[in-house]
Amino acid sequence: xxxxxxxxxxxxxxxxxxxxxxxxxxxxxxxxxxxxxxxxxxxxxxxxxxxxxxxxxxxxxxxxxxxxxxxxxxxxxxxxxxxxxxxxxxxxxxxxxxxxxxxxxxxxxxxxxxxxxxxxxxxxxxxxxxxxxxxxxxxxxxxxxxxxxxxxxxxxxxxxxxxxxxxxxxxxxxxxxxxxxxxxxxxxxxxxxxxxxxxxxxxxxxxxxxxxxxxxxxxxxxxxxxxxxxxxxxxxxxxxxxxxxxxxxxxxxxxxxxxxxxxxxxxxxxxxxxxxxxxxxxxxxxxxxxxxxxxxxxxxxxxxxxxxxxxxxxxxxxxxxxxxxxxxxxxxxxxxxxxxxxxxxxxxxxxxxxxxxxxxxxxxxxxxxxxxxxxxxxxxxxxxxxxxxxxxxxxxxxxxxxxxxxxxxxxxxxxxxxxx
Amino acid sequence: xxxxxxxxxxxxxxxxxxxxxxxxxxxxxxxxxxxxxxxxxxxxxxxxxxxxxxxxxxxxxxxxxxxxxxxxxxxxxxxxxxxxxxxxxxxxxxxxxxxxxxxxxxxxxxxxxxxxxxxxxxxxxxxxxxxxxxxxxxxxxxxxxxxxxxxxxxxxxxxxxxxxxxxxxxxxxxxxxxxxxxxxxxxxxxxxxxxxxxxxxxxxxxxxxxxxxxxxxxxxxxxxxxxxxxxxxxxxxxxxxxxxxxxxxxxxxxxxxxxxxxxxxxxxxxxxxxxxxxxxxxxxxxxxxxxxxxxxxxxxx
Amino acid sequence: xxxxxxxxxxxxxxxxxxxxxxxxxxxxxxxxxxxxxxxxxxxxxxxxxxxxxxxxxxxxxxxxxxxxxxxxxxxxxxxxxxxxxxxxxxxxxxxxxxxxxxxxxxxxxxxxxxxxxxxxxxxxxxxxxxxxxxxxxxxxxxxxxxxxxxxxxxxxxxxxxxxxxxxxxxxxxxxxxxxxxxxxxxxxxxxxxxxxxxxxxxxxxxxxxx
Ligand code: NA
Ligand code: NA
Numbered sequence: 049x050x051x052x053x054x055x056x057x058x059x060x061x062x063x064x065x066x067x068x069x070x071x072x073x074x075x076x077x078x079x080x081x082x083x084x085x086x087x088x089x090x091x092x093x094x095x096x097x098x099x100x101x102x103x104x105x106x107x108x109x110x111x112x113x114x115x116x117x118x119x120x121x122x123x124x125x126x127x128x129x130x131x132x133x134x135x136x137x138x139x140x141x142x143x144x145x146x147x148x149x150x151x152x153x154x155x156x157x158x159x160x161x162x163x164x165x166x167x168x169x170x171x172x173x174x175x176x177x178x179x180x181x182x183x184x185x186x187x188x189x190x191x192x193x194x195x196x197x198x199x200x201x202x203x204x205x206x207x208x209x210x211x212x213x214x215x216x217x218x219x220x221x222x223x224x225x226x227x228x229x230x231x232x233x234x235x236x237x238x239x240x241x242x243x244x245x246x247x248x249x250x251x252x253x254x255x256x257x258x259x260x261x262x263x264x265x266x267x268x269x270x271x272x273x274x275x276x277x278x279x280x281x282x283x284x285x286x287x288x289x290x291x292x293x294x295x296x297x298x299x300x301x302x303x304x305x306x307x308x309x310x311x312x313x314x315x316x317x318x319x320x321x322x323x324x325x326x327x328x329x330x331x332x333x334x335x336x337x338x339x340x341x342x343x344x345x346x347x348x349x350x351x352x353x354x355x356x357x358x359x360x361x362x363x364x365x366x367x368x369x370x371x372x373x374x375x376x377x378x379x380x381x382x383x384x385x386x387x388x389x390x391x392x393x394x395x396x397x398x399x400x401x402x403x404x405x406x407x408x409x410x411x412x413x414x415x416x417x418x419x420x421x422x423x424x425x426x427x428x429x430x431x432x433x434x435x436x437x438x439x440x441x442x443x444x445x446x447x448x449x450x451x452x453x454x455x456x457x458x459x460x461x462x463x464x465x466x467x468x
Numbered sequence: 469x470x471x472x473x474x475x476x477x478x479x480x481x482x483x484x485x486x487x488x489x490x491x492x493x494x495x496x497x498x499x500x501x502x503x504x505x506x507x508x509x510x511x512x513x514x515x516x517x518x519x520x521x522x523x524x525x526x527x528x529x530x531x532x533x534x535x536x537x538x539x540x541x542x543x544x545x546x547x548x549x550x551x552x553x554x555x556x557x558x559x560x561x562x563x564x565x566x567x568x569x570x571x572x573x574x575x576x577x578x579x580x581x582x583x584x585x586x587x588x589x590x591x592x593x594x595x596x597x598x599x600x601x602x603x604x605x606x607x608x609x610x611x612x613x614x615x616x617x618x619x620x621x622x623x624x625x626x627x628x629x630x631x632x633x634x635x636x637x638x639x640x641x642x643x644x645x646x647x648x649x650x651x652x653x654x655x656x657x658x659x660x661x662x663x664x665x666x667x668x669x670x671x672x673x674x675x676x677x678x679x680x681x682x683x684x685x686x687x688x689x690x691x692x693x694x695x696x697x698x699x700x701x702x703x704x705x706x707x708x709x710x711x712x713x714x715x716x717x718x719x720x721x722x723x724x725x726x727x728x729x730x731x732x733x734x735x736x737x738x739x740x741x742x743x744x745x746x747x748x749x750x751x752x753x754x755x756x757x758x759x760x761x762x763x764x765x766x767x768x769x
Numbered sequence: 770x771x772x773x774x775x776x777x778x779x780x781x782x783x784x785x786x787x788x789x790x791x792x793x794x795x796x797x798x799x800x801x802x803x804x805x806x807x808x809x810x811x812x813x814x815x816x817x818x819x820x821x822x823x824x825x826x827x828x829x830x831x832x833x834x835x836x837x838x839x840x841x842x843x844x845x846x847x848x849x850x851x852x853x854x855x856x857x858x859x860x861x862x863x864x865x866x867x868x869x870x871x872x873x874x875x876x877x878x879x880x881x882x883x884x885x886x887x888x889x890x891x892x893x894x895x896x897x898x899x900x901x902x903x904x905x906x907x908x909x910x911x912x913x914x915x916x917x918x919x920x921x922x923x924x925x926x927x928x929x930x931x932x933x934x935x936x937x938x939x940x941x942x943x944x945x946x947x948x949x950x951x952x953x954x955x956x957x958x959x960x961x962x963x964x965x966x967x968x969x970x971x972x973x974x975x976x977x978x979x
Contacts, residue, residue: 062865063880066849067887074890084689087527088520090894090941095520097842099640100649100834106813106841210639212646279600281821282647288817310807313814317806320841321848322857328845338514339475339529394482519925526921542926583919611827618928623831632829635928649834688919 050079051336065379069329076336085339089332096331097324100284101207106320107287108155108198111268111294113312115153117305118298120265121163124149127262130255137244139172140185140235147189148228151196152269153290155203157415157423158377161190165430176245180433180441181238187427187438188445189231191412196224198272198287201381201412204327205404208385213283214276219401219463223409223456230448238444264300268293323378330382337386347391357396361457364388365410369450372414377422380411401467402460406453413449416442471504474531474702477515477524479638484662485716486534486590486682487511489709496705505698517637519618526583528689534590536638537681538617544581546574549758551621553677553747554740556768559594559718562679566591566714568767570760575683584685587706590713593656593721594676598669600651606673606738612651615644622654624753625677628746645669656680657724658717666733674725674737684710788963795854795954796966798947802851809844813837832929839930843940850947853884854954855970878959881952888949895942898922899935 054075058068070093077085115121128146132138147164154160164186172182194201197217206213271293275281281289298304337343354360371380384407392398415423418439428435456462474497476490487509494507515521515530518539524530541547549555550571556562565571566589575586597609610630616622618635626633631652636644644650645668653665660666684706691699729735755761816837823829865876900920907914911923925934958965 060864061880062860062862062876063883064860067884070887071883082529084528086894087897088524088529090891090898090938091520091523092516094842094938094941095516097845098838100636100838101640101643101647103813103817103837103841106810106844107817110810110814206643210643212643214647276647279648282649284649284817285821288814288821291814292818309811313810314803314807317810317844317848318852318855318857320810321806321845322852324841324845325849325852335515338510341508523921526919543921543924580916581924583921611829613824613829620926623929627831632831633929634831634834 051076051340059375065375066325066329069326069333073329073332073336076340080340082339085336092332092335093328096328099207100282101203101213102324102327103284104198104203104213104287105155105200105323106316107284107291108200108203109159109319110312110316111198111287111290112154112156112159113316114291114294114298114304115268116163117303117308117312118294119301119303120153120268120294120297121150121167123262123301124265125167125262126258127265130250130258130262136246137235137239138247139168139175139177140181140244141232143168143172143182143185144189144228144231144235147186147192148196148224149266149269151192151194151224152272153198153294154193155198155200156377157190157193157412158426160193161187161423161427162430164190165427169431175247178242178441179431180437181242183427183431183433183438184441184445185231185235187416187423188442188449190423190427191416191449192224192227194412195220195227195409197221197276198283198290199408200323201378201408202404203283204323204378204381205385205408207327208382209389209400209404211400211404214279215401215467216404217276217283218466219405220408221466222462223405223452226452226455226462227449230452231445234444234448264297267297326378326382330386333383334386343387343390346387347395350388350391351395354396357398358458360392360396361398361406362454364392364406365450365453365457368407368410368414369417372411373417374420376411376414376417376420380414381408384411399460399464402456402463405463406457409449409453409456413446413453416446471506474505474507475510475515476507476532476534477510477521477530478534479513479518479536480511480659481662482511484511484658485713489590489713490534492712493705493709496708497702500701500705501698505702513637513639517639519637522582522584522685525685525687526689528687530687531690532587532684532686533584534682534684536617536619537589537683538619538622540582540683540685541619541621544574544577545620545757546577546760547683547758548621548754549574549760549764550681551619551678552754552758552761552764553625553750554743555764556594556679557740558676559721561768562591562594562681563714563718565679565764565768566681568764570763570767571681574760578683578685579688582685583688585688585691587684587686587703588710590682590684590710591717592680592682593658593717593724595654595656595678595680596660596675597673597677598645598653598655598660598665599671599673600645600648600669601671602734603652603671603673603736605736606675606742609652609673613649615641615650615653617654621750621754622678624750625746626654628749641665642668657721657728661724661728666728666731670734672728672733672735674735675743676740677743682713784962788957791950791957792954792963792966795950798950799851799854799968802847802947806844806848806851809840809847813840813844816840832931835927835929839927839937842937846940846944847947850944850951853948854951855968856955857970874959878956881956881959885949885952885956888945888952891945892942892949895945898938899942 051072055072058071125146128142132142150160168186169182173179197220199220202216203213206216268290272286272290275286275289276283354363375383392403393400415421424435424439428438478486480486490509498506518535521530521533525533537547537550541551556565578584578586612631613634614626614631615636616626616633618637623633634650641653642663645653645665655665816833820833865873868876900918903918904914907917915921915924922935927934927937957963
């Protein structure tokens, strides 16, 4: 009780979330007078991230650094444009497809949105698209980042519940494709209301040229997916191989300057630290929650409202949609999973992979929902637009994602088909 | 006297015999004290890995851990004698070793070595080797990464076999095998069956190379606050469950082997004699650190 | 009258000196942390590649996984300390953003004080964990110390590295001290005792949180 109050006060008071978790943990120790827990606190903090699976995080973040510095982003983009060619609103579709492709290299949406907002939005505005629509499309399509493998949020989930990370990755493929399809439908429907410009004609030869220049970039997702799906390398090792591929491509395109390497390592280290500290803090928080047998209390409440697995999953979506407005992404994951996972898998017999994918997509959606949405803020601030205007324009995309989530919740087949 | 809850931590899942016994212990303790003493069981590494649980026993954050002696042997080197390769021929002998005075005597080392009271031994089945690729014999694990319990005796055995022993706590085994962090794992029939490791591996080399005891360790800090009557009650009730666990595993070893075989899992027996050199080299390394080794080898001859 | 004004001026001057010294210490610590984080990430990358190569060659090295994991943990703690100074923490600022400029300054200072208190508390926990005075009293005889204190920190091994576990855990006091120093530096700035240093963030804030 005191822990809950302390937690809410610290969180809304603007303390960093990692620190909030740590202080809530300490307040539990004080409130229950279990002083001896203090002397295990540091070891638990350390032990929470002392895991091989998490090594995939720094390496997948590094892939993103190499990719961006190596000019791979722009080439991927041109390649997608060469394919779609000349349909009404083609750049909007390009946006979704290019994000889909880049998602197969990057593992987090906010990184992806930061990159794409700076390359795609100016291009779309120049061609005559509504700016808010351009930003909304980019931000929404950026949500594919952690859904199409690789994915940092899946890595963390896998480590938290001891589910195979490789299976999590593969399970994200169909949901990712569903979302791409849903977004294309949304763009087509919005076309009746917004007047999309038509792009000028490019010669077939020019298009083939652009396509061929971009083709080698596909090496990176191929390395990742093939090595994981065939079991040749662990996700951590596949991330390292993808780093090598990105580095060589960048050198081949003559865009990476090796003198920038230390700066890229440093940025990777800091981004890793931000995520891992959340995981470590969540681990001690979970430790005292379990110590205080909190999950049992939530479980008994849950069983009184949800009658079966499907009803549970629908409730789960509703709860996460609400929670996602304030707490999203990795932070949301590490708060929700320790409490709801045992209930989902134990009481309702839901497959751990199915549960993980639905929860992750929900919390990723939370990244665009106001009042707190990291992806929304990053997208808006990098393009000088107002978050509220962007959100209004991205509502149809959010609704589409919700529909996909309901489909995924009711039919586990969509997440499990490729791994069974 | 105050009522108190005794927290028991384990790495095994809720449906495993150790957890069931821990719960049974709790019910008996509650009944015997009219609810003054109760038990909360935390299976599946909920409170952390065994290494983390040992640290919590030392500070008193955890009251009792039912922990593998393999992990404990990092702090109580005398336990290594129980992990001598090919010390026992079968499960009956494994049980006999754990009920021997030599093994009982090692429990007395617990307070000084890990700050806990040793309340008795349980166990699981004998250990085998599972490989992700097809294997025809023990030579196939040369140059392969094999998961072991984080403990020195196991590491040495695989090093002597020419493999690369990779310590992974129990909670990470499924992922390590599924994702290819390792090429194989060291595991028993029962855990293989319940955790479905057989779906991730192609072959099991049936070596029966080492026994896998567990010990009930009670935090010394908490223990000294208990009355003598309570201490005795806990001792007796834990001892009863430990005996039950030993008997269960001896009785069921063959049944689990059969169920795996019936599930179509390729199991290749490897003759004990193949390992004669390795055993000799292992004993040479451990004789000094595990003084009971000689006595136990004589005991099981 | 004149005298008190001079006193106040003198106090401000001293305060400024102390504040600037704090900033300087924090700057040195941050520079060291940057070097460590950069080196650790490079080493993790190299170690995993080494792992792939040695496995492919059928001669895997047993210590690589454990070393890479501990380097990652160290990257986390040292990097977290650095993010405190670069003010990269990931927070819900929804409520406090609604406050006015003046109130916001007060809240910011209070948040920094809480962070500082946490840092100091971590130092206390580290002190209890490593217990240096007791250890020195027992003449750095680990067996005697362990028996007397029932603190088993110094007897714990690492699995494959061949060094004791406490060496790896030394990153915890580094982290505790780093956080405290950086919070102090943030605090003197929040209180207006020294000008806010322009610190280039080495990462776009909160980028990886999603
Ligand atoms: Na991705
Ligand atoms: Na949100």
